[in-house]
Amino acid sequence: MTKQLRDQVSRRRFLKGGATLGISGLAGLSLSTQAQSISAKTTEIKFDEIVDIIVVGSGFAGLSAALQAAEKGASVMVIDKMPVFGGNSAINGGAMAVADSKLQHAKGVKDSVTLMVSDMFKAGRGMNDPQMLKLVCNGTSESQQWLESHGVRWKPFLQHFGGHSVPRVLQTIESSGAGIVRPLLKAAKAKNVALRNQVNLVGFVKNEQGHVIGIEAKEEFHFPRANSGHKRLIGARKGVIMATGGFSRDIPYRQIQQPKLTAELDSTNHAGATADALKQMMLIGANPVHLDQIQLGPWASPDEKGFGTASQFNTIATYPSGIVVDVRTGKRFFNELADRKERADAIMTRRDDDGKPVYPVGFTNAEGAKKAQTLAWGMKYNVIQKAETLDELAKLYGIPADALKQQVTDWNKAVRAGHDAEFGRPMQKALVIEQGPWYAVRMWPKVHYCMGGVRVNTQSQVLDLITDKPIIGLFAAGEATGGIHGASRLGACAVAEGVVTGRNAGSQCASRTSIKLKLA
CATH class of the missing domain: 3.50.50.60 (FAD/NAD(P)-binding domain)
Structure with a gap:
């Protein structure tokens, strides 16, 4: 900008008594x-x-x-x-x-x-x-x-x-x-x-x-x-x-x-x-x-920074082909295929008596995870954990083993029946998850979209x-x-x-x- 123009603009601002301020x-x-x-x-x-x-x-x-x-x-x-x-x-x-x-x-x-x-x-x-x-x-x-x-x-x-x-x-x-x-x-x-x-x-x-x-x-x-x-x-x-x-x-x-x-x-x-x-x-x-109206991404993990490897894994594996449970009960607590707000809001309710997060765990088996391209990277950095059995999975995350196994049994019955009586999840592509190995990740939302x-x-x-x-x-x-x-x-x-x-x-x-x- 020329000096003449700057002088003209400055004079005009002064005379008008209020130019537009910009951050x-x-x-x-x-x-x-x-x-x-x-x-x-x-x-x-x-x-x-x-x-x-x-x-x-x-x-x-x-x-x-x-x-x-x-x-x-x-x-x-x-x-x-x-x-x-x-x-x-x-x-x-x-x-x-x-x-x-x-x-x-x-x-x-x-x-x-x-x-x-x-x-x-x-x-x-x-x-x-x-x-x-x-x-x-x-x-x-x-x-x-x-x-x-x-x-x-x-x-x-x-x-x-x-x-x-x-x-x-x-x-x-x-x-x-x-x-x-x-x-x-x-x-x-x-x-x-x-x-x-x-x-x-x-x-x-x-x-x-x-x-x-x-x-x-x-x-x-x-x-x-x-x-x-x-x-x-x-x-x-x-x-x-x-x-x-x-x-x-x-x-x-x-x-x-x-x-x-x-x-x-x-x-x-x-x-x-x-x-x-x-x-x-x-x-x-x-x-x-x-x-x-600011969206939280419900597929993120607290065990890595930013978008990370868990987001793609949960999007393509856990949510469509697995389930998410509260580690204290071993039970599902929301529809894994609900919209992002509903899922993030549900996950954010998992807190202890002091209000601190109790991270839920989402998991699926090898069949459910076969298309997840970030699986190997997630495992390399211990964001995604592998367990051969449900007992091993329960031990990894401190989940009551009997309750976890019962939840998997109940889920598989719902898949075969084609109806999720608990949370109304769409079942067209739901997967029966019976055989390990199992792949799991801790979950907590991150600020994602405005x-x-x-x-x-x-x-x-x-x-x-x-x-x-x-x-x-x-x-x-x-x-x-x-x-x-x-x-x-x-x-x-x-x-x-x-x-x-x-x-x-x-x-x-x-x-x-x-x-x-x-x-x-």
Whole structure:
């Protein structure tokens, strides 16, 4: 920014008596570091660099938005404050819920967009934005094929995640979101998308009409060093797409929303998953919705940090093909295929008289664990334990052996009868677990996903808090938005949401008429 422009902006702020203050940072700076969003006439602003579209964030939503926009002919820049691309998406489990997919047809599974909408609405406790929910579900099948066209590969079988009425989950062969991020990065590079890491959002640049026409950013930024980097103005002829994810690692901010989510609870998210980009959007008028709806992952283990090996093991083995018991009684205490909120809430009730966690144990046998790719790693680090017999399993975890064996017997009777009289678990894919060896893991939820974010419309435009009309030039996609999932997100719907809404934002933004901007 030129000295003349800075002087003009400073004078205007002083005369108006109140410029928009912004909290510095894309997703991880201290709250005390403040910056100012820039508002001036378009003709007065000279940018250091100009593109059609700036995408902030490089996960599923950001890369999908960037690639879709580039495929429509727009020049695109993706910025990410971290030293590597992908964010939480790169460490995600790579599972995508798809309604009415080709694999479902091949396997004889009857599904529909309507059924997926119904499942997500039920899990969301009716709080979902119905129009955005339909947009996501309608786009899953076509987006799955779009991902495949860019090199994403899926395992040749369906999975049945908790809360879904039917098996509809596809998973990358890598069992990781990296199996989506890497092909999208490759395709984006081939489309000449400018990919810039260690570039941190400081604030937005707006014109005299209040339209977003660019950003102020810090290049050569070293997270979490708030004062690192040097500032540049980057112009966006068509708009800015915010795909900055959630704030699960921002302990102070998440405690404002949910006081019980203290530092005692680990998170599956990467270190940069904080709230500063969300705050920047709110500071220019974006309407925040459902910020207190924060999901805990019910498949995590207290015996490792972050996402770990237990999450994939429990998702693909324990929950669909095993059971979870209270170590004090040896008994089941919830529906293992309920939605995430119901399962996490149930697990969190397992406490002693002093309120300290009594970690439940989930387990299955060798047949149930045969598709679990993280089994060997989990055993290597003693997160997953192997036992030849139920007596040995009981001894490992201090479970009453007779009660445990009786529970397994009762469970197998329920499987053969096709009905779970205790908790109403769906039994279509339930497994009779009679023969060892057994594989088990201690379980305790971790902070995983933020259902809340900024309110958007079906064109992915961010809506103003006061007018409920679009903030022109500002779009958002993925976990940065709120309302789609309501009170609880179903498993495998984050990839679906990220890819579908990212593509939607990219397409909508690319269709805008370009505005003329000046280089410095």
